[in-house]
Amino acid sequence: MDLKGKTIGFAVTGSHCTYEEVYPEVVNLVKKGVDVVPIFSRTMLDVSTRFGEPGEWAKKIETATGHQAITTIPEAEPLGPSKRLDCLVIAPCTGNSLSRLANAATDSAVLMAAKSTLRNDRSVVLAVSTNDGLGLSLYNIAKLMNTKNIFFVPFGQDSPHVKMNSLVSLMRLIPETCEAALEKWQLQPLLIERWREGRP
Numbered sequence: 001m002d003l004k005g006k007t008i009g010f011a012v013t014g015s016h017c018t019y020e021e022v023y024p025e026v027v028n029l030v031k032k033g034v035d036v037v038p039i040f041s042r043t044m045l046d047v048s049t050r051f052g053e054p055g056e057w058a059k060k061i062e063t064a065t066g067h068q069a070i071t072t073i074p075e076a077e078p079l080g081p082s083k084r085l086d087c088l089v090i091a092p093c094t095g096n097s098l099s100r101l102a103n104a105a106t107d108s109a110v111l112m113a114a115k116s117t118l119r120n121d122r123s124v125v126l127a128v129s130t131n132d133g134l135g136l137s138l139y140n141i142a143k144l145m146n147t148k149n150i151f152f153v154p155f156g157q158d159s160p161h162v163k164m165n166s167l168v169s170l171m172r173l174i175p176e177t178c179e180a181a182l183e184k185w186q187l188q189p190l191l192i193e194r195w196r197e198g199r200p
Contacts (some may be wrong), residue, residue: 004033005085005144008178009070009079009117010111014043014063015092015129016051020141022091022127023057027064037085038069039076039113041097050187060196077098079181080116087178088117088124091153092142092158093173095137102147123181127174133167141167151181156194162167168194 010026012019013125017097029036045058062069070076079085089108090097097110106115107179114124126144130137134157135162146186153169154177 001044001174001182002171003029003179004190005035006083007035007037008062008086009037009039009085009113010065011039011041011088011090011113012044012057013041013090013092013094013097014047015094016044016047016057018092018129018168018171019051019057022137022174023060025091025171025174026061029178030064032175036065037067038065039088039109040071040072041110045071051083066200070113071109073106073109073112075118076112078116079113080119083120083122085113085120085122085164087122087182088113089127089174090114091127091169091174094124095132095140098126098128098137098140098144099110100132101126101174102143121149122186123149123178123184125151125153125174125177125181126156127169127171127177129168130140131163131166132138134165137167149184151177151186152190153177154190154192156192158194160195168192170197
């Protein structure tokens with residue numbers, strides 16, 4: 001499916017180490033003619049890490065999309081009744097976000113955006129990034145895989161010899177996964193040898 005003319009929410013949570021891979025896909029979607037609506041978690045906005053200062057990546061994404069980000073639950077709630085989004089991407093989607101989504105805990109702008117999108121029978125695309133993917137988070141991944149209208153960016157172990165439970169999606173497949181999700185099917189193969197891919 002051609003993404004041109006679609007409106008896609010792009011929600012960013014707190015896996016800061018993946019922002020360098022995620023940001024180019026925001027730009028890529030814009031180049032494809034997508035109206036990208038940024039949605040940020042408080043962790044993404046407020047936490048300083050070795051991967052960037054608070055708000056640094058947020059400003060880049062807002063500039064690339066031409067939109068001020070949605071950052072609160074009241075700002076995200078109208079996405080439901082307005083049916084503004086054709087699809088929502090959560091990239092990166094942390095283990096914490098996976099857990100809350102799988103258990104219907106709507107306590108952030110990102111999760112309200114997901115709830116608002118799903119209520120309209122529209123697709124939510126998850127790009128996982130969690131050190132606990134093959135640990136306790138595996139239950140939540142399996143639960144979400146069996147949930148209507150939720151699709152995953154193909155993922156795999158990113159560092160199996162050091163972090164055995166860690167799973168990360170291959171972020172460059174975000175646009176392709178969105179194309180598939182808009183047609184209600186899961187991009188295949190879902191499980192990849194992520195650690196062989198390296199960083200783009």
